[in-house]
Amino acid sequence: MIHDDIRLTVHGMQDLPAISPMSTKLLGVIGDDRLSIHQLADIIRQDVSLGGRIIGLANSAYFGQREPITSVEDAIFKALGLRLTQNMALGIALSGPFSSQVHCAAFDMHGFWLKAVLTANLAQGLCKQVRGDLQIDIDMAYLAGLLHELGLLPLVYLYPEQMNELFTRRITRHQHLREILRDELGTDQHEVGTWLAMNWQIPPAIVDVIAHHAEADYDGKHALLVLLIHCCSRWAILYMEDGVWDRLPEETDVLLEHTGIDRSEMLTVLKQQHVKFGAMESMAHALVES
Incomplete structure (x- = not known):
């Protein structure tokens, strides 16, 4: 069976x-x-390509630097900061072997990174509003947002022609990609991403997000982080379709109840993402092109 082969x-x-x-x-x-x-700069400099991409990110419109950034240290110190650099570098390094060899015309690599950046930034913004004892690690939430659709990359890498057909079918039939993959391959990007993440020994919290972020009712160990990324990812998908920033995903009330975030505070964070959208597009372009 195809599922077993994958x-x-x-x-x-x-x-x-x-x-x-x-x-x-x-x-x-x-x-x-x-x-x-x-x-961290010493680690990143060991890979010339990665160092260049981090510098490229620091020079993107998102960070609004007046003077060009020319070194990894300056990229960290003047623009990205330590933890964001760490997360971005890891996201680039993990995806790099796949994204540099994509031969699937219907796969939108820029859209892949834009959704990841939107999800990660929104998750980070909402984490700052969480009340009570149920704090979510902001850096882990950002990394989870970046990597939540990691499983798409090995599928595109391994089966470019078949995935090209399935991406096209999603557009023409207005069907969810996950459903199409389940029907045709017997698996989906979340299951494949989970297999890969476990093999690569990615932190368990991130593995849970990759595996379960499509399940609003997931109640495992990292349920709150999974719910957060679920809502942020759903918002990113809807926003990328029509640019409406104040439409809340269906499960928003559940997230607000569990985190203590006020609805008005969430709308404020959503508007911030809308205002920064052009800059986040430039960040996604930097991730693809550098």
């Missing part, structure tokens, strides 16, 4: 790029409070 390929890493040494190093310093700007 599972064996992903679990056995057959025909898939191995996780890069850079990704392994970056995963190794997640949550390390002792990590300094210079230490």
